[in-house]
Amino acid sequence: MERLGVCSIYLMLRIGQELFPLSSEREGTDAPSSSDERWSGLMVAAQAGDRLAYHSVLREIVPMIERAARRKGVTGVSVDDVVQEVLSSIHNARHTYDPARSFTAWVTTIAQRRALDLLRKQTRQGSRERHAPLAYESYAEPDMATDRGLDESDKARILREAIAELGEGQREAVEHLALRELSLAEASRLTGKSTGALKVNLHRAMKALRTRLGGQI
Amino acid sequence: MSSKQHTNLIDALAADLVPVRRLHSPGLRAAFWLAVVSAFALGLYLAYDITNLLIRMEHVPGTKIALGAAIATAVLGAIAVFQLSLPDRSPRWGFLPIPALAFWLGASGLGCVNRLEALPEMRWYTLLEAPDCLIYIVALSIPLSTLLIFMLRRGYTLYPGLTSVAGGIAVAAAASALLEIFHPFDAAGTDILVHAFAIALVIGVNRWLGGRLLNKQGHL
Numbered sequence: 001m002e003r004l005g006v007c008s009i010y011l012m013l014r015i016g017q018e019l020f021p022l023s024s025e026r027e028g029t030d031a032p033s034s035s036d037e038r039w040s041g042l043m044v045a046a047q048a049g050d051r052l053a054y055h056s057v058l059r060e061i062v063p064m065i066e067r068a069a070r071r072k073g074v075t076g077v078s079v080d081d082v083v084q085e086v087l088s089s090i091h092n093a094r095h096t097y098d099p100a101r102s103f104t105a106w107v108t109t110i111a112q113r114r115a116l117d118l119l120r121k122q123t124r125q126g127s128r129e130r131h132a133p134l135a136y137e138s139y140a141e142p143d144m145a146t147d148r149g150l151d152e153s154d155k156a157r158i159l160r161e162a163i164a165e166l167g168e169g170q171r172e173a174v175e176h177l178a179l180r181e182l183s184l185a186e187a188s189r190l191t192g193k194s195t196g197a198l199k200v201n202l203h204r205a206m207k208a209l210r211t212r213l214g215g216q217i
Numbered sequence: 218m219s220s221k222q223h224t225n226l227i228d229a230l231a232a233d234l235v236p237v238r239r240l241h242s243p244g245l246r247a248a249f250w251l252a253v254v255s256a257f258a259l260g261l262y263l264a265y266d267i268t269n270l271l272i273r274m275e276h277v278p279g280t281k282i283a284l285g286a287a288i289a290t291a292v293l294g295a296i297a298v299f300q301l302s303l304p305d306r307s308p309r310w311g312f313l314p315i316p317a318l319a320f321w322l323g324a325s326g327l328g329c330v331n332r333l334e335a336l337p338e339m340r341w342y343t344l345l346e347a348p349d350c351l352i353y354i355v356a357l358s359i360p361l362s363t364l365l366i367f368m369l370r371r372g373y374t375l376y377p378g379l380t381s382v383a384g385g386i387a388v389a390a391a392a393s394a395l396l397e398i399f400h401p402f403d404a405a406g407t408d409i410l411v412h413a414f415a416i417a418l419v420i421g422v423n424r425w426l427g428g429r430l431l432n433k434q435g436h437l
Binding site: 046047048049050051052054055058059062080083084087088089091092093094095096097098101105106109110113175189190191192 | 233302
């Protein structure tokens with residue numbers, strides 16, 4: 001009974017501390033406290049609208065996000081996907097950062113969660129796709145003739161060049177909606193353009209790319 | 218994708234930056250929501266005669282415990298939900314209202330059994346009155362859920378499903394506690410099945426609706 005009472009008091013103290021933190025303790029950081037304090041200061045400035053501070057802090061935390069993603073088991077190019085998602089999440093959640101708490105822990109938690117989301121998504125996709133190597137041996141690629149002579153890196157290069165030649169609005173729409181697969185709402189928040197304008201830009205960009213590439217891709 | 222892509226995105230995000238108002242602490246936000254619940258309670262207290270409630274609390278064993286547990290569930294649920302609305306908080310906050318919820322449901326169930334054994338004629342009376350309880354709980358839950366979801370949209374949860382369920386528990390417990398103010402008979406039980414159904418309905422709707430709205434905060 002006495003132990004139960006002690007446990008209850010401890011629990012209440014912990015909850016109280018979480019709800020109304022009195023000290024500026026910084027728990028759960030895996031970065032030196034000087035870095036954490038510096039980033040925290042930059043983020044506070046970013047909350048006030050300081051673009052330079054925001055640019056600096058986002059640039060400096062990319063390696064930390066990559067480490068967090070790898071620690072969760074994300075590998076290869078998927079690490080970059082997690083970085084992009086985390087940067088977008090930080091942008092949308094920046095008003096929730098409390099400078100009394102660790103900035104590193106804040107970013108790491110978001111990164112770990114986004115890494116797990118990505119792994120789950122990949123697992124779901126993997127379970128829907130069937131491994132059937134013989135299917136490729138039995139049937140010819142429908143567009144084999146136009147594809148001949150181009151390997152994957154050539155295709156990617158041609159596509160990159162074609163996208164780069166698009167106007168700024170169209171390129172932005174393709175990058176956010178088609179390549180990064182953001183929702184219209186997210187892309188709208190990032191670009192500051194209406195969802196209608198983004199749709200129109202994407203439609204025009206696709207038309208331009210089809211004309212430009214013809215049967216190359 | 219490469220570091221160039223990251224640079225491009227960082228440039229775009231920095232260009233998009235506007236000043237933001239920092240979110241208040243979860244304790245303060247929970248206190249605000251609970252203050253609105255208290256305002257509802259005050260309104261009901263002024264509008265209804267609470268003699269019935271006082272008599273029941275005095276004479277029916279378990280009424281005080283069930284009511285206290287419902288209030289504790291609402292308070293702990295509110296604390297949990299506002300903690301979960303922040304991206305750096307542990308999902309274990311979702312467990313916070315569970316002991317009080319179990320205690321509340323247990324006390325209510327036990328009170329119901331005792332009541333039916335002592336006064337078997339109440340069984341039909343309460344079953345006839347029970348649909349009213351469902352309507353009251355659901356009607357009280359609508360404004361409380363709306364306010365809660367509105368406040369949660371200001372946060373940024375990484376666990377939309379869990380946050381919605383915790384919110385549903387807080388709302389259902391608050392609505393049930395408010396119902397006791399003008400409830401015509403034994404708070405501790407009698408219509409436990411309808412109460413349980415109403416609570417499950419409120420939690421389910423919050424899970425569905427809250428999950429959909431909070432999901433828009435961003436997922437892969």
